[in-house]
Amino acid sequence: MFNEIALKIEEHLAKGSNFAIAQVIDRIAPSSGKVGDKALVLDTGELIGWIGGGCVRGIVIKEALDVIKSKRYRRVRISPEGGTRETANYKEYVMSCQSKGTLEVMIEPVIPQPELIIVGKSNIARKLSLLAAAADFKVSVLASDADVQMFPTAYEVKDVVDFRSFKSVANTYIIVTTQGEDDELSVRKALQTAVKYVGFVASAKKAEDIKAYLADQGISAKRIAQLRSPVGLDINAKLASEVAISILAEVIDHFRNGNAADTMPVHTKDKVSEDLFTPAEDKFAEDYYINPVCNVPVSKKNPKHIVEFQGEQVYFCCDGCKVSFENDPSKYVKTE
Known part of the structure; x- marks a missing residue:
């Protein structure tokens, strides 16, 4: 996996692309992500590597995109107790996955010269x-x-x-x-x-x-x-x-x-030509769905759950978000 990430870093540096590197720096079991696990997050929202699944993946993608935009590193802590502390370089989230483990992830931007x-x-x-x-x-x-x-x-x-x-x-x-x-x-x-x-x-x-x-x-x-x-x-x-x-x-x-960025x-x-500098945001909106429970992006290609609601598909990153939504959908979306 490390070799794959290293090759991807070289590839996107050569392209002049913006991206972020996320690495697990602390962990309290149980969690699928382990200390040292790392991933590359592109400005399209694509994640290459492994830092954990479920809500962790969505949170890291969301924060990595903001890190790329701000050009500032950020530590993100995801735990069952959550928290309210937030600065320009630190943010806390609730671990909504049923595993109830704790992870801390360092996300650093890689911004080529303009x-x-x-x-x-x-x-x-x-x-x-x-x-x-x-x-x-x-x-x-x-x-x-x-x-x-x-x-x-x-x-x-x-x-x-x-x-x-x-x-x-x-x-x-x-x-x-x-x-x-x-x-x-x-x-x-x-x-x-x-x-x-x-x-x-x-x-x-x-x-x-x-x-x-x-x-x-x-x-x-x-x-x-x-x-x-x-x-x-x-x-x-x-x-x-x-x-x-x-x-x-x-x-x-x-x-x-x-x-x-x-x-x-x-x-x-x-009359903009389609092949001239297509913005990364378009691809992100096409491939990801914002989970209404935890407000983090979920890949439409690989969600944990899909629920049909009012004729539309709602995507979820983990069991916990799905259960919370099904218990009270009106809390998260407007009902007709």
């Missing part, structure tokens, strides 16, 4: 590429007639603005700094991905003109409002290098404050 996609070959683009690479960003540049001589520190340089080769949305930032060269088309293409952070280097007047164009092109008002333009922290920048510093500083601030939902009205 990827910066720069659109354009302006002087600001070149300075930003240098600075971002020095800050350990994976930098890709998309611009007509661009080459590695212009961007010697970039990971990848392409001479066409095409986002289809980028497979991950996690920690991805797009900065459009075309400065008059296909501005409208470049910004529209960037917004048609599910990347949460899209910045456009322009004056306030130019930004308003671009937003009007985007509205005419059928981009939703909600998505247009998320375009950051003018982009960068206000440091009274004048030189291209100073503007690049202000942009990179804003990106780092956004990333370190725990926002980058969030992805934009794909807006159908925006």
Whole structure:
């Protein structure tokens, strides 16, 4: 099992994916999870490995997803007596499984360095590429007639603005700094991905003109409002290098404050291509059901119990939750 997890860690690090590692660090028998057991939790909610079954599995998935979002480790204690203690790094849950054992799990985030996609070959683009690479960003540049001589520190340089080769949305930032060269088309293409952070280097007047164009092109008002333009922290920048510093500083601030793991939902009205950065939340909602008793995710593919209620299937992680629900369904869901 350890070798499988190690291989999965390498695989998802290579993809630039966000994930969490959960490990059992304390145990009071009986419990199926043992000290040293560990698992990988992906941002889709998929768990690879073993830390225990039933409610433990669902709780760990729920907390791991929050750990990935916040980029902070968390200790989780699951016991029959439960508890109310909760901090940014610690939380207690009731063990609703009939085994009535106790587990404590350490969950740590693994967040690769962010990827910066720069659109354009302006002087600001070149300075930003240098600075971002020095800050350990994976930098890709998309611009007509661009080459590695212009961007010697970039990971990848392409001479066409095409986002289809980028497979991950996690920690991805797009900065459009075309400065008059296909501005409208470049910004529209960037917004048609599910990347949460899209910045456009322009004056306030130019930004308003671009937003009007985007509205005419059928981009939703909600998505247009998320375009950051003018982009960068206000440091009274004048030189291209100073503007690049202000942009990179804003990106780092956004990333370190725990926002980058969030992805934009794909807006159908925006004609977003299905293969461009599909958000992980969509897959999680499709594969998992929130147990109404303990409010933790249950895999629809492998639940402990399924109960038919008011024409719908209700999924449970353990015997205890099923029994509690059947004793008084109205306590957990609205009855007709």
